[in-house]
Structures are given as structure tokens and as C-alpha cells.
Amino acid sequence: MCQVMGIDMTENEITLTRDAGCPEHYRGDGFITCSRAMKSALAMWPAAMVLCSTMSIWWWCCAFKYMWRCMVKGKTLEYIDKAIDCLYRLRKEIKPCVKSQMKADRIIVGKSVEDR
Numbered sequence: 001m002c003q004v005m006g007i008d009m010t011e012n013e014i015t016l017t018r019d020a021g022c023p024e025h026y027r028g029d030g031f032i033t034c035s036r037a038m039k040s041a042l043a044m045w046p047a048a049m050v051l052c053s054t055m056s057i058w059w060w061c062c063a064f065k066y067m068w069r070c071m072v073k074g075k076t077l078e079y080i081d082k083a084i085d086c087l088y089r090l091r092k093e094i095k096p097c098v099k100s101q102m103k104a105d106r107i108i109v110g111k112s113v114e115d116r
Contacts, residue, residue, distance in 0.1 A: 022035075025068075025069040025072045025073055026065075026068065026069065028068075034064075034065060034068045034069075037064075037068070038061060038064050038065075041064070042057065042060075042061075045057075049094070049097055052094075052096075052097035052100075053093045053094060053096075053097055055093045056090055056093040056094045056097070059086045059087070059089045059090035059093060060086075060090050062082075062083075062086040063083045063084075063086035063087050063090060066079045066080070066082045066083035066086065067079070067080070067083045070083065
């Protein structure tokens with residue numbers, strides 16, 4: 001018996017990721033890999049945001065991967081700078097979507113400029 005994310009599991013219940021195609025710096029602890037963590041985080045995104053800009057997913061994933069490996073590959077500051085660049089690009093992509101969503105939210109609750 002061992003614990004995975006605070007849950008007791010038998011060795012047979014644990015699926016370790018030992019994919020030969022998965023680079024060591026993305027394997028994490030063997031259970032929580034970079035791709036599993038990324039998939040889990042993206043599952044929480046609102047559908048409207050995903051549909052608004054597929055490039056926002058791309059830039060978010062790139063930033064995530066740079067941060068995931070920044071302490072492992074020996075290029076810490078370089079990868080942090082690359083992640084920051086990706087986050088700026090993400091912000092540029094997602095800003096129009098956020099503004100239009102905020103406008104839609106105001107209209108739904110009856111607080112649009114036209115209602116004043």
C-alpha cells in the first residue's frame with residue numbers, strides 16, 4: 001500500500017508512466033506527469049474561453065511546460081523568461097475573450113450601458 005496524492009492505493013492500482021517517448025524532465029513523480037497535470041488543469045477551463053481562442057491553449061501549455069522543467073534542465077532563468085514570454089502572448093490572445101465575456105455577464109445581470 002502506498003499513497004498517491006493522499007489516497008491509499010495498492011501497487012496494482014497505480015499506473016506509472018514509463019513511456020519511452022516521455023522525456024525524463026516531463027515524467028514528474030511517474031504518476032503526476034507534465035501532461036497529466038496539464039490535462040487536469042485545462043479540464044477546469046470554461047468552454048467559452050476554450051472556444052474563443054485556441055491559441056490561448058497553446059500559449060498556456062507552452063508556459064506550463066517551461067515552468068515544469070525550469071528547475072530540472074539547468075536553464076532555469078532562460079526557461080522562466082520563455083514562460084513569461086508565453087504568458088504575455090497568452091494575455092494578448094485571451095484579453096478580447098475576457099472583455100467580451102465581462103460584457104456578456106453585465107448584459108445578463110441587466111447592467112449593460114444600454115440599460116442605464
